[in-house]
Amino acid sequence: MKRNERLSAKDRRLLKETLKELNRQGRLQEEKLAKQHGSTSVYQHSINVAYLSLWLAGRLPLRTDRGALVRGALLHDYFLYDWHKKDDGHRWHGFRHGKTAARNAKRDYRLNRLEEYIIARHMFPLTVLPPKSKEGWMVCLADKWCAAEETVRPFFRIFRKRGNPHK
Numbered sequence: 142m143k144r145n146e147r148l149s150a151k152d153r154r155l156l157k158e159t160l161k162e163l164n165r166q167g168r169l170q171e172e173k174l175a176k177q178h179g180s181t182s183v184y185q186h187s188i189n190v191a192y193l194s195l196w197l198a199g200r201l202p203l204r205t206d207r208g209a210l211v212r213g214a215l216l217h218d219y220f221l222y223d224w225h226k227k228d229d230g231h232r233w234h235g236f237r238h239g240k241t242a243a244r245n246a247k248r249d250y251r252l253n254r255l256e257e258y259i260i261a262r263h264m265f266p267l268t269v270l271p272p273k274s275k276e277g278w279m280v281c282l283a284d285k286w287c288a289a290e291e292t293v294r295p296f297f298r299i300f301r302k303r304g305n306p307h308k
């Protein structure tokens with residue numbers, strides 16, 4: 142089963158439509174130019190986080206604002222620079238980029254408060270202030286999970302190749 146097929150048809154459509162809308166309105170495409178973890182771009186990482194956030198929301202017995210959840214997840218790393226490049230402006234990236242992403246997203250999109258806080262506080266517990274909403278907690282959790290998966294996945298690929306001499 143493909144990963145995306147684990148979402149309901151409604152959630153799949155929401156993810157697709159929101160991504161299309163954000164791509165049309167702002168600079169989301171620029172996230173394709175910078176890597177986030179391993180070989181995963183910031184753009185793909187954001188889609189992964191949105192997917193997992195929706196998956197989580199579908200399994201928890203909580204009412205969630207799915208629209209804000211997906212927009213917040215897709216824009217949570219909208220900092221628009223390559224943090225691997227040495228630059229004074231990228232210092233303390235881990236601590237600062239939530240706020241930078243929220244500021245950029247507010248400039249390029251019409252955000253509500255819920256979406257703004259999802260983005261600004263997704264780096265908890267590295268940053269002191271925790272998420273303010275259940276949607277914020279979902280994105281925060283999904284982000285950690287995706288970051289770990291994207292970081293270790295390339296190593297598993299190497300092991301798999303080494304284990305099979307015909308690959």
Ligand SMILES: [Fe+2]
Pocket residue numbers: 217218238239263264284
């Ligand atoms: Fe982040």
Ligand SMILES: [Fe+2]
Pocket residue numbers: 186190217218284
């Ligand atoms: Fe992230």
